[in-house]
Amino acid sequence: MSRPGLILKLSCPDQPGIVAKIASYCAMHRGNLVEFNQFSDQLGAKFFARLEIETSELAVDVQDFIDGFGTLGRSLQAVWHFRRLPYRMRTAVLVTKTDHCLNEILWRTELGELPIEITSIIGNRPHCRGIADHAGIPFHEIDMDGDRRAAGFTAIRRLIEAQDVELIVLARFMQILPDDFCNDYAGRVINIHHSFLPAFIGANPYKQAYERGVKLIGATCHYVTAELDAGPIIEQEVERVHHFHTPADLVRLGRNCERNAIARGIRHHVHDRTIIDGHRAIVFPD
Amino acid sequence: MSRPGLILKLSCPDQPGIVAKIASYCAMHRGNLVEFNQFSDQLGAKFFARLEIETSELAVDVQDFIDGFGTLGRSLQAVWHFRRLPYRMRTAVLVTKTDHCLNEILWRTELGELPIEITSIIGNRPHCRGIADHAGIPFHEIDMDGDRRAAGFTAIRRLIEAQDVELIVLARFMQILPDDFCNDYAGRVINIHHSFLPAFIGANPYKQAYERGVKLIGATCHYVTAELDAGPIIEQEVERVHHFHTPADLVRLGRNCERNAIARGIRHHVHDRTIIDGHRAIVFPD
Amino acid sequence: MSRPGLILKLSCPDQPGIVAKIASYCAMHRGNLVEFNQFSDQLGAKFFARLEIETSELAVDVQDFIDGFGTLGRSLQAVWHFRRLPYRMRTAVLVTKTDHCLNEILWRTELGELPIEITSIIGNRPHCRGIADHAGIPFHEIDMDGDRRAAGFTAIRRLIEAQDVELIVLARFMQILPDDFCNDYAGRVINIHHSFLPAFIGANPYKQAYERGVKLIGATCHYVTAELDAGPIIEQEVERVHHFHTPADLVRLGRNCERNAIARGIRHHVHDRTIIDGHRAIVFPD
């Protein structure tokens, strides 16, 4: 992701010849396909692709290349998106008290695993302020209790808009987003749910898992939609548990699932490896 | 499981000194503890144990040893069970059309992994007859369609009783058991559900999983109770899936989960490694 | 794999425009790309691809399409291979005593998971004859003990040639192949090694694993080369083990790894999803 280049993400009704048309467009202008992932959904008659294009030999201006694709894109009735590389996605992280997912995100960002720029950490509790301070990232405490909830979400929106945030990560943020928020930021809000969805939707999933006596617990990273814990799944992780594990043990063991699932989910998203298709997410391998 | 000996399974209210009392009873009569598994459920204040006792040096008759334990057992307000080794558990396998779970069970039995004796294979469809014939096991086709359902279950009961069956395995048996059947054979009926319970209860779990777009599919081996797919879980297995997998692919990949989960679940049960505790199953490691 | 069509496997030096050229060739003749997998190895400057082409609308004769590709293929300095679908790969399975891998292969073939036709089962011991008989596949017992080894391999070669066998599977075949055999059938012999290679090369890997006290055991499916257990790896599976597992337990638990690894390895190969690249195998996802 650090070389100059472009990522093209595209979906359209399936028909013969799409790969040839897209690849030829690139070749014609001397864009070099470094990676080409394609998926023809034969049940849905849809075509999905992600291309990574090296542009150092490009025969035209990059913007011209992007603009010129429009003719082909429209003829395919496609939805598409170009991303210029290198880039770092401007990201806001929302938290409450729990900090392990936030820590994991900060850490992997520093290690270079996540090409994001965290513009702010927003908490409806003050607990993560110290971590934000140490990382040198502004922390915004926004009270959302009781009748201050609506005002709180308005404040979050204002912050996100002011900072030109592209991605909103709910890193164990213990508030349900209002429907209009979900709709306005569709495909841009990623949540971690601490269960193997669709099992244990809602509150206290580890307690639910303990009581049900499952032998594997999990975590699910998904896009947020207005329906609770029902958005397209990006990544899931599981961990084996035993009868002697208490609910507190499940919380401890589950942290690993959560940390991995959210970190991988974010990585897939910011590398433009995901395409939302109704209730499902296509995730090209990474 | 092939040496002469005893397995003792026990549960009782927790209190100090239980291990000493049980182990001393064994030692006093020169029963040698080859394996001692114990679990003190501190949330429920219950004690559970499984002992494997080598009896070649036993100072008393085995039956005397078993009978004599009653005094201690009652004083602990325990529920307990002795099993004489070697043994093979008399087992009936119920099937419909699908044969991969049946095959796995037959195969592992032959390899010596499952100490069971399959007394009969019962199908509400004729599809598995050939497999039964090849294995030299009687096949009983019992029609359960429409209004013959009640009579069908009566016939199954009669067969099970006549053959002194201790374990009933539902190896992809596509009929819901009547409540009284579940209750009468509580703790003796094992089912394989082709999802990662409690996700996707009921029919067509792979189709449900496809539509939900999960990234891991699974299978669950559990004891059958009157509540559908809600009995104590013995074993769960998962397999990673991708967006390009069709529902048919999920069926294919899920077969592996099902085969492993049911085989391991049966093995835990017939080795007396499971103790049912309400909605949960304790499963001592194997 | 059951629809009429073609699979094209190709490798060549990397250069810009390859995808466009290949996809355009298909589109020009109305071959519809159902699946296009590509890998540009930037370390080795090589390009690898696998295409699945639906040919029902093909504007030319299939053989013409295949022949006509030669001009492009040669211009790319490519090595390539077309496969007509549907097909079943003619396969010989070599065994000694152990039968679980053979059983798994037979079973998955019957379930439709492996598009192969097993022309013969060859054993240097008689143990698997019963299984072959039941499956209706000719069994050839070939004595390879002592000084009959060379003659044995000559007999195997004769059989393979006479039956026009394309794939040779060593399903726990306890003989080391002669170098010339490995070389003559390079890329066409698949072995299962019962360890997580490169750990525990050679004999008795489970005993080695027990003595080393590993916490995970495994199995490796790989192409056979003249160097023992060093050929390109297609698939690996692992299973967690504990201190209480005896060497016999490792054998039991390892069977699962072996069965899965060999079945998946064969599937990748017969679906033409593998391309050998020196010591490594590219395996396009399935």
Next chain:
Amino acid sequence: MSRPGLILKLSCPDQPGIVAKIASYCAMHRGNLVEFNQFSDQLGAKFFARLEIETSELAVDVQDFIDGFGTLGRSLQAVWHFRRLPYRMRTAVLVTKTDHCLNEILWRTELGELPIEITSIIGNRPHCRGIADHAGIPFHEIDMDGDRRAAGFTAIRRLIEAQDVELIVLARFMQILPDDFCNDYAGRVINIHHSFLPAFIGANPYKQAYERGVKLIGATCHYVTAELDAGPIIEQEVERVHHFHTPADLVRLGRNCERNAIARGIRHHVHDRTIIDGHRAIVFPD
């Protein structure tokens, strides 16, 4: 681990009646067995156990209880160890440049997952100083290059002795310990090796793994002995990899394995769940 109590770890030649004797000793003095793990190694005729004893009702002084056990212990020809709870094990962490294992250890310690007190972080490079400073732990940079190696290890020994360190963790410490160091601190030095041992012993295991084309990479947490990477294994983790992963990807993916393996390995050790038995480690489940 936070309740007042004792952990008893014991190994001795196997013989009948050991469990009864030990449990009776506890019961006699009103020590309540909260957890009793036992392993009879029938191949080696050895007995191993770990007991967790709640002492709030103890009829004697704790030290008396510990001292009094000597008579029984000696009669069993046992090696044993008592640990008073709650406790935190004094630990030194040795590092070079890489910080992800160090971070993971600090983090889990803060979360309460690891009952350790890190007395010092020792580096033969300055890179981890900032992390140590932020955590408020003394950082000691000790030069070990070239002919300063012996003096460096002497300095480490002096520090460890002065601080009464019980556990030494090599958290990607890129120096091979001298034999006498390994012997003097046998069973007290834990290393993380970034491969699935015994595969890829020595330097650059990810590069070795890439070149061998393995389909799973791993990490191994083990006790250090004088033989390189050959000490008793405590924990192993693996991660699936594909042909498109570069050596740099393997490093990235392997970090997860390393972090989990070292954290779990340390946890097993400090909870006294490990018993070294020659080349192997018994690890009672956690």
